[in-house]
Amino acid sequence: MTGTVVPRMSRGVRFHRDPDGSAMLLVPEGIVRLNDSAAATLELVDGRRTLTAIVDALCVRYAVPREDASRDVDDLIERLSRRGYVDR
Amino acid sequence: MNAPRPTSLLCELTYRCNLQCPYCYNPLDLESYRDELPTETWLRVVAEAAAMGILHVGLSGGEPTLRRDLPEIVAAASRAGLYTNLITQGTFLDDARLDTLLAAGLEHVQISVQAPTEALADQIAGTRVHANKERAIERVMRRNVALTLNCVLHRGNHDAIADVIAFAERHGIAKLELANVQFYGWAYRNRAALLPTREQIERALVVVAAARARLAGRMQIAYVLPDYFGDRPKACMNGWGQAFLTVTPDGRVLPCPAAAAIRTLHFERVQDRPLAGIWESSESFVTYRGTAWMPEPCRSCDRREIDWGGCRCQAFLLTGDAGATDPVCGLSPEHERVIAALGVDGGEPLIPRRMKQPV
Ligand SMILES: C[S@@+](CC[C@H](N)C(=O)[O-])C[C@H]1O[C@@H](n2cnc3c(N)ncnc32)[C@H](O)[C@@H]1O
Ligand code: SF4
Ligand code: SF4
Numbered sequence: 001m002t003g004t005v006v007p008r009m010s011r012g013v014r015f016h017r018d019p020d021g022s023a024m025l026l027v028p029e030g031i032v033r034l035n036d037s038a039a040a041t042l043e044l045v046d047g048r049r050t051l052t053a054i055v056d057a058l059c060v061r062y063a064v065p066r067e068d069a070s071r072d073v074d075d076l077i078e079r080l081s082r083r084g085y086v087d088r
Numbered sequence: 089m090n091a092p093r094p095t096s097l098l099c100e101l102t103y104r105c106n107l108q109c110p111y112c113y114n115p116l117d118l119e120s121y122r123d124e125l126p127t128e129t130w131l132r133v134v135a136e137a138a139a140m141g142i143l144h145v146g147l148s149g150g151e152p153t154l155r156r157d158l159p160e161i162v163a164a165a166s167r168a169g170l171y172t173n174l175i176t177q178g179t180f181l182d183d184a185r186l187d188t189l190l191a192a193g194l195e196h197v198q199i200s201v202q203a204p205t206e207a208l209a210d211q212i213a214g215t216r217v218h219a220n221k222e223r224a225i226e227r228v229m230r231r232n233v234a235l236t237l238n239c240v241l242h243r244g245n246h247d248a249i250a251d252v253i254a255f256a257e258r259h260g261i262a263k264l265e266l267a268n269v270q271f272y273g274w275a276y277r278n279r280a281a282l283l284p285t286r287e288q289i290e291r292a293l294v295v296v297a298a299a300r301a302r303l304a305g306r307m308q309i310a311y312v313l314p315d316y317f318g319d320r321p322k323a324c325m326n327g328w329g330q331a332f333l334t335v336t337p338d339g340r341v342l343p344c345p346a347a348a349a350i351r352t353l354h355f356e357r358v359q360d361r362p363l364a365g366i367w368e369s370s371e372s373f374v375t376y377r378g379t380a381w382m383p384e385p386c387r388s389c390d391r392r393e394i395d396w397g398g399c400r401c402q403a404f405l406l407t408g409d410a411g412a413t414d415p416v417c418g419l420s421p422e423h424e425r426v427i428a429a430l431g432v433d434g435g436e437p438l439i440p441r442r443m444k445q446p447v
Contacts, residue, residue: 010234010262011232011233011234011262012195012196012233012234012235013234014171014195016143018141024143026143026144026171026195028173028196028198028234028236028263029236030095030096030144031095031096031143031144031331081305082304083308084262084263084308
């Protein structure tokens with residue numbers, strides 16, 4: 001994926017974070033629980049940030065190597081877009 | 089035992105419906121649900137659900153758009169932060185109704201069709217509705233609202249699956265649910281005539297695989313193997329009393345939309361007790377929650393917290409004991425009953441869904 005892609009939540013998909021900190025996607029068929037790293041990424045998917053911007057933000061926030069962050073983000077967006085939860 | 093946090097509520101607002109689908113999973117004794125909850129009770133149910141941590145609400149039935157207060161209920165759910173999904177057959181979804189619902193905060197619409205062509209669809213529905221549904225689909229699409237198209241598959245339409253996909257494609261549908269008929273309520277009654285053949289399923293799998301490849305990135309196609317043809321049950325409702333509640337038109341609270349068929353359980357009503365209390369400690373939720381109730385082979389099985397022993401309603405319908413291993417499981421001592429059903433060639437006439445219970 002190229003870094004200029006701007007991912008966004010698909011129609012009918014909503015990111016939700018609970019008061020207890022746990023995160024999930026609310027989707028037509030129910031609820032998809034998210035692990036911490038998926039949640040941190042999806043919180044940045046706002047329909048404005050590019051993939052590059054998302055990776056940048058994660059690197060700063062979690063002090064992870066750029067390569068790892070980039071691979072994880074690509075991976076996640078790819079999987080979620082295959083399931084129809086994210087458009088890119 | 090502590091109750092887990094529920095996530096999803098299905099509000100069956102009414103069992104009234106202008107269609108007569110013989111595959112409907114609604115209960116046979118529809119008349120006993122005529123005393124419908126008033127608006128304020130539904131508003132309270134929705135508010136209580138949100139307070140319990142529930143995040144997702146399905147509005148279904150029967151035909152939920154027959155309730156005039158539907159927009160009010162949607163608005164209440166939406167204000168409480170709940171995700172709202174309208175599950176409808178679409179025949180009443182005109183411009184005004186749709187706009188009112190969207191203004192109330194509706195997030196997703198699911199419309200069902202009986203078949204891809206008017207003649208077959210109207211025949212299955214028992215009345216002329218297909219053209220109307222098609223217009224409803226177009227209306228939702230024009231408004232750029234998230235839409236799932238649902239088609240229940242059975243012997244009478246299974247071979248039209250490629251045309252269902254083409255129909256969805258023509259309408260620009262992004263999510264298609266090819267739902268193999270599940271045998272509860274009217275569908276159980278009509279099982280012999282509805283069961284697809286093994287050949288139909290094998291052909292469908294090929295069609296679906298090809299369509300998924302061709303439409304990747306444009307259309308999600310759900311096609312789940314029907315229970316009777318698998319060897320292990322699905323995790324029905326993610327486990328009894330683990331995540332889901334259903335409230336029926338007259339206020340009964342069920343762990344599964346099909347559960348009212350289980351005559352050995354008593355279901356409490358939202359008129360009598362707050363939803364949270366029913367969820368946590370009513371007999372019907374507690375009896376099959378978790379794993380302590382399980383008989384062998386489930387009790388010592390690796391999958392006991394994956395599929396939770398399968399479906400209680402199916403166990404009851406097929407064996408008379410809601411606490412049995414789901415007979416769909418190849419390890420069940422009663423698995424023969426499923427195999428026997430598959431052997432029956434259903435020449436029987438379909439009984440259309442009517443308010444009056446068939447004899
Ligand atoms: C009972 S209907 C109520 C909503 C509305 N009347 C409709 O049919 O769309 C809820 C959903 O379940 C589907 N459905 C009905 N009977 C079914 C069955 N026996 N197995 C699987 N899905 C079924 C319908 O197509 C619909 O999408
Ligand atoms: S499945 Fe058919 S008969 Fe049953 S409620 Fe929906 S439209 Fe009505
Ligand atoms: S024995 Fe019970 S737990 Fe094991 S697979 Fe079968 S139904 Fe599931």
